[in-house]
């Protein structure tokens with residue numbers, strides 16, 4: 037069973053306490069954007085087989101959104117961080133790189 | 144290919160069954176083909192079959208990284224129906240359902256199509272309204288479905304509890320010619336027919352790259368070397384994003400796990416398929432007597448073919464209330480598949496940004512029922528550059544906002 041530590045309340049929450057919210061760090065495009073950008077924002081997803089950054093909500097806990105790094109091919113969780121981050125924190129990236137030397141990095 | 148028939152059985156019975164030949168050949172790959180299909184699931188094999196049967200294109204290879212039918216085609220709960228809401232869906236799913244009616248004869252392979260009747264229970268007033276709308280839509284589309292009252296549901300499904308306190312049965316959307324088929328046999332039957340037409344089915348060969356020149360595909364890199372292709376069809380379900388990435392484009396698809404389970408075999412107790420979408424559960428009884436049960440998908444990306452335990456628990460909890468007699472059944476096996484979900488829950492059968500490269504994916508939780516129709520449309524698209532059945536399922540629909548929204552009509556995995 038998937039367990040993620042909520043970066044706000046510090047609770048080690050298991051899956052049934054959490055609500056998944058899809059890919060993290062999507063750049064929002066709205067009125068005035070090109071069709072490509074708007075389509076990309078709404079529909080195109082990285083969907084990687086491997087390291088993935090995602091949004092989660094501590095739905096049955098503190099109720100807050102947070103972000104997590106997880107491997108979709110092994111279900112290993114690398115860490116969680118606050119939803120206010122615009123990109124994954126450097127120490128988390130370093131930790132993932134150490135565990136997955138072949139990983140191309142966050143882009 | 145030696146035909147299967149009652150005479151063949153009699154002949155073989157007289158010679159200790161020594162004369163049965165292999166159902167399909169395992170040839171060495173040639174250096175190039177007119178058409179290469181990636182993925183020997185039902186959709187890839189059906190595409191190859193109709194390329195040969197409808198268009199005479201037989202210089203075809205189907206390349207599979209594992210064993211044929213080992214993906215979602217061999218992992219699904221085999222529900223076949225065509226009671227969808229939107230016109231393009233009704234057209235392709237009904238085409239598929241009608242092809243299933245004669246598929247065993249067409250392939251000379253018993254796919255055990257069993258149009259035993261299918262009920263989608265309405266357990267909330269919203270669902271009653273929704274299904275009445277679907278019945279009206281189906282009437283206009285020429286798909287035969289009807290609305291039935293609770294008493295009729297009870298008559299068709301004696302083991303059901305229609306007045307449960309939490310999930311009362313208020314009626315059902317009934318498709319009398321919906322049902323099930325044997326999933327492996329569908330893959331095997333198409334594979335045998337393809338092999339008989341001289342096509343190559345190359346198993347244990349993973350596609351690792353797509354080569355192109357001047358914006359057109361030229362072939363694929365594989366674990367068994369480069370294989371040239373004038374046209375390429377990508378039909379890999381859960382791994383569509385990965386192979387599309389090799390071909391240089393992105394997809395509006397995410398991969399998630401969907402699970403199913405079967406009980407120990409019991410005496411015949413239910414001769415229809417019952418889906419309960421509000422509670423995310425559905426059930427049918429296999430010919431061996433096992434109750435075949437499926438539920439909802441997990442909400443997060445996953446490539447492990449392993450789902451979350453609580454989904455099984457939720458499914459069973461709800462089904463036990465609707466079918467009290469299953470509460471003491473032992474479950475024999477549970478498994479998962481990686482399904483390819485699109486934003487509007489409808490498939491993609493499309494040209495791609497790469498020339499002569501086509502993609503068929505996004506069938507998500509419900510593509511087994513579509514295999515013959517999907518292969519038919521994909522073959523036409525690849526052979527002629529367009530197909531009426533596939534027209535609305537192009538990739539560009541996401542940019543243009545022309546969704547084929549089936550997420551309301553089909554709220555559950557099936």
Ligand SMILES: Cc1cc2nc3c(=O)[nH]c(=O)nc-3n(C[C@H](O)[C@H](O)[C@H](O)COP(=O)(O)OP(=O)(O)OC[C@H]3O[C@@H](n4cnc5c(N)ncnc54)[C@H](O)[C@@H]3O)c2cc1C
Pocket residue numbers: 181182183184185186187206207208209210211212213214215216217218219220221222223348349350351378379380381382386401402403437478479480481482504506507508509510511512513556557
């Ligand atoms: C638990 C479960 C229950 C379901 N129940 C139903 C149901 O009741 N009714 C229904 O209609 N549908 C159902 N479905 C959905 C249905 O199974 C799928 O939509 C359908 O089987 C997809 O077929 P396919 O041929 O596209 O994919 P698959 O059968 O998955 O075939 C794709 C193939 O591509 C191969 N491949 C992937 N990457 C590569 C590569 N790089 N190189 C070479 N080969 C590659 C894979 O190994 C695989 O064999 C269910 C699915 C699941 C998981």
Ligand SMILES: [Zn+2]
Pocket residue numbers: 042043044045046047094097098099100
């Ligand atoms: Zn919290």
